[in-house]
Structure formats: C-alpha cells, structure tokens
Amino acid sequence: MIVKDVVCPFCGCLCDDIEVEVEENRVVAVANACELGTTKFMGEERLKGPILRDGDGWKEITYDEAIRYAADTLLSAERPLLYGWSGTHGEAQCVGVHMAELIRGVIDNTSSVCHGPSILAIQEVGHPGCTLGVVKNRADLVIYWGSNPIDAHPRHLSRYTRYADGFFLENAFRDRKVIVVDIRRTQTANIADEFVQIKPGGDYAVLSALRAIVQGKTETIPRTVAGVTREQLVRVANLCKGAKFGAVYFGVGLTMTRGKYKNIRNAIELVSELSRHTKFTISAMRGHYNVYGSNEVNTWMTGYPFGIDFSRGIAFYNPGETTAVDILARKECDAALIVGSDPAAHFPRRCLEHLAEIPVVQLDPYPNATTAFCNVQIPVAVTGIDAVGTAYRMDGVPIRTRRVLSTDYPSDRDVLFQMYALMQEVRGR
C-alpha cells in the first residue's frame, strides 16, 4: 500500500508531499523525502517496552508501572525540570504545560539551545516574516545567513528557493539570486550566486556595515569588515536594494556565536532598513519538525515561548535563569522529565553530570544518549509515523501529521495524560 501526502516529521520544513510504501505494517520504501526523512521513516530500532534502571542493570516494566513511577518521581520533586518537546506533537506539549503548572516545575524546550536567542531578538524588535509559499512564489533574492540547508534542511532549496518554480517569476532558477553568508564554504555556499565568507564572530559587524551602506553611508565602511571586502558588501547591499522581494533565512550560525540574540536583532533591523527601499522578510531555519510548535503552544498557554518557571504558582520567564542548560549546570533541578529530545547528546558535559545525580524519566521511541541517565524510559509512538498530531512548520503554519503504521505504542499525549491524571488524583484536583 502506498500512502500519499504524508508529512515528514524530521526538520522544520515539514514536507507534506511524501509517499510511503507500507507492506505488512512495515515501511519498505519512501519517495520524495530527503535522506534525513527517508531514514527516519525507515527506522526500526525502537525500544520494545518501558525499562527501569535497576542498580547496575536494566529491567523491563509495564507501562502502568512506568507511568506510576514517573508521576511519583515528579510529584515528590521540589524543582522538577520538564525538557524537550520539539520532537512531539502539540497535543502532548499542551499536557506538558498543564503538568508543569500542577507540579510547579520548569518547562523548557529545545529552542533554548537553537533559536531561543532569535526569539529574544524578535521580542525586542519584532518579526517581519512570511510563509514559505510567499517566498517560493515571489522572492527574487534569498539570503541564507549562518545556515546550511543542504545538510540541515535538504529540501528547503528545492521546495522554496534555489530550485523551486515561482508563480510570479518567469524563470525562477535564472531570476532568483541566492546569497550565502557563512564562515565555512559549505555545500550550500557552492550553489550560491554570491558567497560572503565572514571571519568567525564577525556577523554583527558585517550586518552593521550592510545597514550603513543601505542607509547611504558607504564612506564610513573600512576596506574590509570581518574579512569581507567593502566592494563585496556594496555589491550585496545593491543586490538587496535592487530585489523586488528579498527573503533572509538565518540559522544557528547566528544564534550560537558571540553576540547571540544581538546578531539576530541586527539582522532584523537590516531587513527593516531594506524594507524602506523594497520588500524584505526574515525568518529562522527551525530545526526539529515541531520546535516552532513548542514555542506556539507554550506562548498561547503561558505567555512565554520557552524557559517557563511555575515555582511561584504563576508563569515566570527569564532566559539564562529558567532555561534547561542553566538549571542543570547550576545543579538546581531535583528530577527531570525528558520528552522528544536527547539532552545527553546535545548539552554540555556539566549538565550531564547533574542528570546522572537526579531521577530522570524519558519518553522516547529509541534508545539514545539520554537513556544512560534514565531511571525509566517509556517508548512511545513516533508522531507522523504511528501517531497523529499537530506540528508547526518553520514559518508558523500548523500541519496535521498522518499515521502510516499501526503499532501498540501509546502516543506521547496518551502517556503524559495518564501521568497527569495520576498527579491530579494525588493533588486532589
């Protein structure tokens, strides 16, 4: 059986044109997806059932036992951390927020270590963005800044920019210019019309220089700025001003370097400057397929997009204090629930040293690096493969994922809801 129009649950592109061939309840072939998506659909090495750390070994337990253990652990903690949430559907994220409020925990999602700084900048100066479809059909100039879609979002170029047709472009491949700004000559840089190579840490200065040129103050620019010649900066600024519709897509190359959210703020202000001359937009290249959703769900439920602390009984937000890396590094939390992410692979070692000292419960279909720090891991269905749910694409468009397989695994939402119900019983709500 071939299932058409399947939504890929890997990256923020949420490609919705995937065809999956299923035989005897196994995925045997995937069409239209990139290598990342195909591998995810074909993945089979899942945990069979919940496991419990038992001294120097592991033992299998039932779902009921695992869920009871998780609820008891989180209820008895003084400062529980509920982290992850980007690799699951919105319905599960909702239950997570309710749970965090009930147990007065801290809920944070993976955006604090990807585009959290972008959100901080957006909170300062706003977000002149648009959907991917607008860029596909209208943009005659696309800038990838600190992002490498060939490796991280392989179909972004073919669905929306370099290799995509555009309704308002006669010959999109010829008429649409692509500029790549990076410190590395990536594969994406090789397919650009113009590659701007910046010295590490120089993004802020180059953005400021471009703003000055767009404002007509070219004479203030030195011969080179962070390794970029004045001539190239002027050429790039002229390309931008001459475009009918420009779109900037920035990656974590801007959020993870020195300056962090100030880099993004400067990029947004460059876009505002350019919009005095032509039409320009800017958006983040979101990584996990539903990391945008975790920001949306958290924001409409609590007012804040990530790093929300309920210890006061109300939602409190202070990135750097209420974000997961900081809480773990300060050895502050005394229990952790991990859903849809793998902090042991992606957090600095000091955070892991604390994870080893506290009870950890993880909801994840696969054994991963965080498994080693778990007291209990509960395997769940994979959203978009054997569970349905809502995910938000990188441009904020909510898309309902589909199910291509039927398995006995419960969804994240099911497991979390049972945990939450047990907690409500104990707390008498």
Added chain:
Amino acid sequence: MTFLMITGRTVNQGVTVEKKTSAAYAEETSTCFMHEFDMLELGLADQDTVMLTGVCGTVVMRAVASGEVEMGTVFVPYGPYANHIIAADTHSTGMPDFKSHEVEIEPTDEEPKTVHGLMEDLGGLAYDR
C-alpha cells in the same frame, strides 16, 4: 596548536541521529574536520586520532581534511563528543557557546571512546551495549 571549534549539522549526523548508540553516529560526531595545512602542521593524516582539550575537559576524535574550514578553525558535527568539552556558561541567554570554543589540538595514540563510554564517564549506565 589552538583552534576555534565550530559545531553544526551534517547530513550523516542527521541520518544517524535516531541511532545514537550506533557506530555510524559515533564515527560522524567524533570527526574533527580540519584544514589540510593545519593537519600538515600537526603531522596528521586522514583518520589519525587527535586529542581536543577545552576549558572543561578532553576528548579524542579523528581528524579528517576538509575544504570547507579555514585554517585555525575546526568543524565537529553536533553530538556528545564536542559537548564533552563545551562549557555550560550561557551568558544569561540560555544558549552555550556551541560555535565559538577555543580548543587545543594535538596528535594522540588513544582511540575515540564509544558514545556509551562517554556517557558512563559522566555517571550514566549504557542500556543497549
């Protein structure tokens, strides 16, 4: 020699990301992509092992020449190897310096550890060994 270590996504890292305890994931995330002149300077051939020392520890990786990085910079795919030497300070933003870490790199005879080995060094217990 001192280098600036940058971490980031690669296709191979993404393909193996749901199989974090596999040899393929370990191989990809323990690769230190370097400029070939820097490798010459250190007397390294492709796949030679190198010791990276950061502010909070050391980790062994394999050096591989890459035309993508500039001299003085190395690139390591996201994962537990790079994070073994990345500091947790976020400068009050929530975000560590994943793309701006100074590291010392020198040749070594040691072999890279497995992902299980790294996790157990930090107090974890491997499950699917």
